[in-house]
Amino acid sequence: MEQFLQQVVNGISLGSIYALIALGYTMVYGIIKLINFAHGDVYMIGAFVGFAAITYGKMGFFPALLVAMISCAIIGVVIEKVAYKPLRNSTRIAALITAIGVSLFLEYVMMFFVGAEVRSYPKVLTEKAFHLGSVVINMQQIYIVLTAIALMILLQFIVHKTKTGKAMRAVSIDPDAAQLMGIKVDSTISYTFAIGSAFAGAAGVLVGIYYNSIDPLMGILPGLKAFVAAVFGGIGSIPGAMIGGLTIGTMETFVSGYGNSMYRDAAVFLFLIVILIIKPSGLLGKNTREKV
Amino acid sequence: MLEIKNLNVYYGVIHALKDISLTVNEGEIVTLIGANGAGKTTTLRTISGLNKTTGGEILLEGKAITYLSAPERVKLGISQVPEGRRIFPEMTVFENLELGAYLRKDKNNIKKDLENVYQRFPILAERRRQTAGTLSGGEQQMLVMGRALMSRPRILLLDEPSMGLAPLLVREIFSIIKDINEAGTTILLVEQNASMALSIAHRAYVLETGSIVMSGTGEELARSNEIQKAYLGGE
Numbered sequence: 001m002e003q004f005l006q007q008v009v010n011g012i013s014l015g016s017i018y019a020l021i022a023l024g025y026t027m028v029y030g031i032i033k034l035i036n037f038a039h040g041d042v043y044m045i046g047a048f049v050g051f052a053a054i055t056y057g058k059m060g061f062f063p064a065l066l067v068a069m070i071s072c073a074i075i076g077v078v079i080e081k082v083a084y085k086p087l088r089n090s091t092r093i094a095a096l097i098t099a100i101g102v103s104l105f106l107e108y109v110m111m112f113f114v115g116a117e118v119r120s121y122p123k124v125l126t127e128k129a130f131h132l133g134s135v136v137i138n139m140q141q142i143y144i145v146l147t148a149i150a151l152m153i154l155l156q157f158i159v160h161k162t163k164t165g166k167a168m169r170a171v172s173i174d175p176d177a178a179q180l181m182g183i184k185v186d187s188t189i190s191y192t193f194a195i196g197s198a199f200a201g202a203a204g205v206l207v208g209i210y211y212n213s214i215d216p217l218m219g220i221l222p223g224l225k226a227f228v229a230a231v232f233g234g235i236g237s238i239p240g241a242m243i244g245g246l247t248i249g250t251m252e253t254f255v256s257g258y259g260n261s262m263y264r265d266a267a268v269f270l271f272l273i274v275i276l277i278i279k280p281s282g283l284l285g286k287n288t289r290e291k292v
Numbered sequence: 293m294l295e296i297k298n299l300n301v302y303y304g305v306i307h308a309l310k311d312i313s314l315t316v317n318e319g320e321i322v323t324l325i326g327a328n329g330a331g332k333t334t335t336l337r338t339i340s341g342l343n344k345t346t347g348g349e350i351l352l353e354g355k356a357i358t359y360l361s362a363p364e365r366v367k368l369g370i371s372q373v374p375e376g377r378r379i380f381p382e383m384t385v386f387e388n389l390e391l392g393a394y395l396r397k398d399k400n401n402i403k404k405d406l407e408n409v410y411q412r413f414p415i416l417a418e419r420r421r422q423t424a425g426t427l428s429g430g431e432q433q434m435l436v437m438g439r440a441l442m443s444r445p446r447i448l449l450l451d452e453p454s455m456g457l458a459p460l461l462v463r464e465i466f467s468i469i470k471d472i473n474e475a476g477t478t479i480l481l482v483e484q485n486a487s488m489a490l491s492i493a494h495r496a497y498v499l500e501t502g503s504i505v506m507s508g509t510g511e512e513l514a515r516s517n518e519i520q521k522a523y524l525g526g527e
């Protein structure tokens with residue numbers, strides 16, 4: 001039982017991080033129908049920016065988080081403007097291939113500047129841990145979960161209560177109709193990239209703190225898993241991405257906790273295959289949109 | 293108020309609008325009728341800035357708007373009810389109407405206009421918290437019209453507002469269009485229901501495979517033999 005609870009705790013921490021990354025995938029997909037394969041690399045950049053802010057900038061957790069989020073927001077917007085916008089009216093496969101290209105570009109540019117070696121993340125949070133029976137909840141996990149929850153509440157607020165958020169929803173539903181309302185599609189897409197990338201940046205810092213190591217290729221696997229999370233939740237659906245992230249995170253910790261950690265990645269992708277067979281539109285996804 | 297001069301629009305190699313010219317004067321209802329694929333929707337989309345032109349000019353109150361973006365044209369007072377009731381189905385009725393006023397900042401007047409829309413379409417007031425996708429076809433049509441009015445347009449472009457509605461509802465929609473016009477909004481109405489459209493229009497144009505082939509007052513066209521044959525099912 002305690003082993004079970006411990007895995008739940010670990011799963012929720014890891015899952016919150018996946019959920020943060022998955023949100024970016026799902027928001028970008030929702031608005032331009034592109035699987036932004038470079039998203040995992042934006043998360044990697046976030047981890048490095050956080051690393052630099054803490055190590056060289058001597059910043060604490062929250063300032064470093066903020067710096068990472070802002071930097072990633074800017075990088076996300078630039079990627080969209082430079083790489084994806086020119087392809088907006090071309091085929092989806094062309095955009096997808098470009099996304100993969102951007103992903104490789106970011107990975108190897110980063111490697112060029114910082115080298116390929118794994119770095120250990122500086123300690124910014126206390127090592128304090130709480131023991132509830134034999135279940136251990138450490139401070140990092142609490143920070144991760146609270147940060148993720150705060151960001152998700154913020155996102156819900158932006159999407160449902162602000163003008164920009166409403167514009168984002170309108171553009172993702174029907175870009176032409178949105179333009180007829182006076183909504184600027186280009187800037188709305190930029191906002192979406194900025195928010196999604198900022199969340200990935202936050203996830204990067206959190207994961208650096210959690211696993212205590214970062215490297216230029218660290219974005220690949222979590223990126224793919226977050227993508228699975230987004231697909232599981234129903235790509236395009238924000239609540240879906242949150243649920244998907246938590247599910248994938250928990251599943252992964254359970255597989256490594258009870259089975260063999262060697263199989264945890266395989267389990268995630270097996271899960272993807274199963275979802276795609278059983279419910280291709282995901283948990284909260286729509287099959288097709290009705291157009292009268 | 294709105295003047296189109298020698299407008300040309302292509303979809304790839306398809307020449308969808310061939311040198312069309314038309315004028316809508318302040319306070320008028322002008323209708324554009326024509327068969328399927330004649331280019332009616334293309335005309336409205338081009339006026340709204342959703343389609344690019346390859347030649348010609350669009351003037352609003354004498355000023356060229358040919359190269360302005362769609363949102364800039366909304367700001368200048370051009371509002372469109374697009375073909376096929378393009379509501380935002382996952383959003384509530386209220387949110388849909390709110391988006392209609394997206395560019396406006398005059399909160400008090402927006403509130404007033406919202407009340408007016410609810411007054412004009414009481415069913416929308418009743419359903420304001422419901423997601424728009426759950427509305428019936430007729431209610432959705434009222435919602436898009438209400439939404440278009442929320443921008444306080446100077447000119448309202450309507451693309452087949454009667455499509456797919458029961459005859460009783462068609463009559464209601466047309467009488468609402470007339471009301472909106474009498475309340476001071478200029479209207480350009482695209483319709484396949486030519487008899488209804490001609491009965492409320494001050495003037496009309498007939499579009500055939502991308503060209504304007506006839507124009508005149510609503511009455512003139514309703515009486516014309518060719519129109520009778522082609523669009524009104526008469527002999």
Ligand SMILES: Nc1ncnc2c1ncn2[C@@H]1O[C@H](COP(=O)(O)OP(=O)(O)OP(=O)(O)O)[C@@H](O)[C@H]1O
Pocket residue numbers: 303306308326327328329330331332333334335375484
């Ligand atoms: N996106 C598009 N790509 C290619 N061709 C198009 C596109 N939209 C319209 N067309 C073509 O342009 C012509 C005019 O179409 P348009 O939709 O303007 O006609 P319409 O008069 O509105 O017809 P309807 O009464 O059926 O709505 C048609 O031949 C149509 O096939």
Ligand SMILES: [Mg+2]
Pocket residue numbers: 332333334375
């Ligand atoms: Mg049409």
